[in-house]
Amino acid sequence: MAKILIIDDEETIRSTLGEILEYEGYEIDFAENGKEGLDKVIANNYEVVLCDIKMPKMDGLEVLQKAIEAKPESQFIMVSGHGTIELAVEATRLGAYDFIIKPPDLNRLLVSIRNAIDKTGLVSETKKLRRKITKTTEIIGSSPLITRIKEQIERVAPTEARVLVTGNNGTGKELVARWLHEKSKRNDAPFVEVNCAAIPSELIESELFGHEKGSFTGAYRNRTGKFEQANGGTLFLDEIGDMSLSAQAKVLRALQESRITRIGSDKSVAVDVRVVAATNKDLLAEIDNGNFREDLYHRLSVILIHVPSLKDRKSDIPELVQYFLHQITEEQGMPMPVISAKALEELQKQSWTGNIRQLRNVVERLVIMCGSKIQEQDIYDYVTPPDRKSATGSPTAIYERFNKFQEFKDFVEMEFIKFHLEANSWNISKTAEVLDIQRSHLYNKIKEYNIVR
Secondary structure, three states, X not given: OOEEEXXXXXXXXHHHHHHHHHHOOOEEEEEOOHHHHHHHHHHOOOOEEEEEOOOOOOOHHHHHHHHHHHOOOOEEEEEEOOOOHHHHHHHHHOOOOEEEEOOOOHHHHHHHHHHHHHHHHHHHHXXXXXXXXXXXXXXXXXXXXXXXXXXXXXXXXXXXXXXXXXXXXXXXXXXXXXXXHHOOXXXXXXXXXXXXXXXXXXXXXXXXXXXXXXXXXXXOOOEEOHHHHOOOOEEEEEOHHHOOHHHHHHHHHHHHHOEEEOEOOOOEEEOOOXXXXXXXXXXXXXXXXXXXXXXXXXHHOOEEEEOOOHHHOHHHHHHHHHHHHHHHHHHHOOOOOEEOHHHHHHHHOOOOOOHHHHHHXXXXXXXXXXXXXXXXXXXXXXXXXXXXXXXXXXXXXHHHOOOOHHXXXXXXXXXXXXXXXXXXXXOHHHHHHHHOOOHHHHHHHHHHOOOOX
16 A cells, blocks of 8 residues: 655645545555655655645755655655746756646546656666666675674765775675665666776776777777766776776876866766775785875775675674575575574584685585585585595595595695685686786696686
8 A cells, every 4th residue: 555645734635635545545644844744754655745835844845855865766746836837847856756736636636646656666666676687685694793884884875975895805895885885875876896806907997987989909989988887876996906006096086076088088078976996905005015096095995894704704604594595596496405503503614715705605506416404414525625524523535536646636736726716706816826826827727627617
């Protein structure tokens, strides 16, 4: 049943409209002045608000303007006995769905209300679909560290402050950035992501700012950069610590002036974006080493949010596992298995160097490999690393699989490389750096062991 609020200082108008709309099956609430009406809009969820314009304490246009900021989903139909074209245009400009002159034509009013309710449902459904498409999931966990992050997001998201999100790979920095966007006033505009580590340094400026046709070899047509694509919304600069110094200088200028210039153009373009950046590096150390601009750091880090590693919030693992079990079985069209308390305890003992990303991969593996119940033994068989199995006193079946030392050595090396590739999202450069080997050597090992993503 749709909820409708009637804001009008005339009691006869309120009661007459209320009786008619209740007869039509709507749930009705009343407010006798603008201030009371605004308070009710903020405190409740109404599909439609019928609002008079000339009222004591606060006129209808002021109510409309403030209410739209707080509850953009509610549709306002302005009802006034002083109707003029100028007033109707102003109400529409401020966000009103419709403008009706008193005394209202009831048939037109009922049609307008039904259409407004349909629009409210479409707006809500669009947001749900957009979130599903962009895979914006909930931030799962109730540990003190995660609770603090949720509180920070609630406080910071509605503002325009720039945010720097720090944390190791796989901890969920992108998820924090997406929720900052979802809970901001920009959530109807684009969320555009740039992975600065995945784009070659010679192309990053074109990616961010765009280019004009013929500005360099390979520029066969005009290209809009990420800053322009994110106009009105949020630009997420992931792994900002890997950005080249020349690109950093241009990003700093764009943040200072709210304008960008495409490569090969002499015209600047105004952009309105909120920048959220993320990094797994210690940017203060990078500044000391001359790899990152201190002035850019201070521009980006108005608000700092640190996402903890999974090893620092192991109490959240049971909740995360249940969430992933439900998500994965729904995606795969499989029945959801039951996981034993002992199995959950065993999962909490793992090291989780790959953080949340690794945990989700493990849960997907367990869903596929296990039956209707996931037991402690399954954790040992499918999760515990080979080098920990004998140390924990578990069966040593892995050693019985090999008769020759070289075969066992190759197997362990292959599993070791696969583990770190997954932990670093198959970023070859980062994995080679972690393993302290040449990138070409890592490529050779991937080819030798036929490791595929």
